[in-house]
Amino acid sequence: MDVGSSLQNRVPRKRRKMQRVTMMDVAKLAQVSPSTVSLYLRKPAAVSPAAGQEIARAISTLGYVPNLVAGGLAAASSKVVSIIVPSIRNAFFAETVSTLQSELAAEGLQVILGHSEYGEEQEEALVRTALAWAPAAVVLTGLSHSAETRKLLQASGVPVVEMWEIGGNPIDMAVGFSHPQVGASAARHLLSKGRRSLAFLGARMQEDHRAAKRANGFAEEAKRTGHATCEVINHPGAATVEAGSLLLNRALQQVPNLDAIACSNDLIALGALFECQRQGLAVPDKIAVAGFGDLDFSASCIPSLTTIRPSGDLIGKEVARLILAGIHGAQPTGPSRIIDTGHVLVERRST
Amino acid sequence: MDVGSSLQNRVPRKRRKMQRVTMMDVAKLAQVSPSTVSLYLRKPAAVSPAAGQEIARAISTLGYVPNLVAGGLAAASSKVVSIIVPSIRNAFFAETVSTLQSELAAEGLQVILGHSEYGEEQEEALVRTALAWAPAAVVLTGLSHSAETRKLLQASGVPVVEMWEIGGNPIDMAVGFSHPQVGASAARHLLSKGRRSLAFLGARMQEDHRAAKRANGFAEEAKRTGHATCEVINHPGAATVEAGSLLLNRALQQVPNLDAIACSNDLIALGALFECQRQGLAVPDKIAVAGFGDLDFSASCIPSLTTIRPSGDLIGKEVARLILAGIHGAQPTGPSRIIDTGHVLVERRST
DNA sequence: CCTGTTGATCGTAGCGCTATGATAGTGAAA
């Protein structure tokens, strides 16, 4: 043997001997090989009923919980979907994430959540760590991303779904609606009510590209018709009720004879509504108010709010559908990779 | 070619030869061993500056992204924290999850999100899959869980934080406030304003134990003082503005001379406020309205809403602090494992 | 010159599972 450094004697230095129940334990108890247990867990139909019963019994008596980390490593793709939204505090995204989570959980997929806070660098960092999980899919919000983000995702080969916006060039798949069209719908509605001095009230539009696109669509449609004026007013902070009050006041200052406003968010519209009430401006007689989002309170406030419903639920469902279809083999190509969930204008008392 | 069983020739059947960049590739390029790269990634200070620079250069030229799945398997604990809330659509939890996610992300931890929808069985299933990820910690909402859930968590040895409620017996750690005390605060406030015919309007209290506890605290405080009546009214559906309108009407029917209401949620309070306005009931002259949550609109509505602020932000921060302290070694024991974030009554115009 | 100490680096055995063939076992077709 080896003289000199005589300590070659390999002590099998065991690491923390976790007493975790493994698939091996289940296999032993069920008198089958680990492979069969694994197979049973993945495709129960592929093992004989007898063996299946034994395995099921063993699993329950041992209280076995499969280790998804190990599974993910071996399978080179883990059962997680990474979702990146600007902010979960935003009711729009909360709705979509909620639906998406439920749909994916039903298929055994976990959701990893990240917030970009409307920052492309933050988003890039999130995408980077997301990819470190070898996820089954990555879901992003909107179509605007840093070049590096696009590169990372494309190179990874992971399915990508961009949601809440269509009308651009998606990395892979997209589910959403056209924001300029939403703006245009709002403008057409207000014009159809005979309004001519319009303002669009938005928040954080320097970062929130989708809100900015709604504003553009609104302004362009207003101008296209020729005989209306339109001012776009931005609040640099978040879209809140408070911001709505401030924005309404600024609109009243800047736009003579203001007779209609459209807001990038129902919260802003609600703030505007309150401010009108405070100032004794009759809605809709003096000023018509339209919102976006159809949030919880929009049908119940006074007056009830005309708004545009983007159906965050539907977006969540469709995103889930695309992801699951991809996992189950059927890879759609062509236009079916872009889904337009549309928008609905809900006319109520405020216009 | 293969005659008979002459094919014993062990072809090293390689699996999908993923061309993923691995730590090995980085090590080769940087002329160090994989161990050193791993060490550098985990504790940069432990490798020499020269080697560190080489490694950093190699990482960036190769565009290496560490595989967290492999890391999690090897380390027997992954860098994820599983958070289970009743619903992310609820602004309270959205706020906490948002803060928590940001705090944890800053330390390289990912957040896996699950929704129990106020169901104990659902929660149990979520906990089960959560544990399958060998998470660094599990965060639950409230102190009420199935016996099996408690058992699973206790057996796993994973740090557990229960949030948004204290006053019971936590599995491990808890961050939140006392809901009965919130109810009592609201009652005392209304009583101090001379109100004597009270009602508590809540939603989904058969499932939302915390709302039910606020209701109890309110009713008991009201009765304790002797000279006030109190009715608790429940809406079986979700807490929405719409529900607030319905509940107010039921309260008006059931409680003669109703002069004050407390709501389990600001959305309900807002609905009640709107309904009062519709019916021409002056707030606070005829009816005082108090809410819970201090949501976005509460300071801006008409009249501005007296409410109780639970500070979901603070809860998120404290939960993050506990988790990070646990990871960084310092295991607090005793009372420091239960943190009371308190509540603040914000008096405004509605009472 | 030896010993001990310290700091940096390395070699390698797993972590628990899945994917890939291989291997038995069965019956039908030739």
Add this chain to the structure above:
DNA sequence: TTTCACTATCATAGCGCTACGATCAACAGG
């Protein structure tokens, strides 16, 4: 009988990384 096709089961090589202990170089103290 032999051959082939098909099913059920198994053995085992990784997946990419971390943790453990070993190793090595440099240097101080005796």
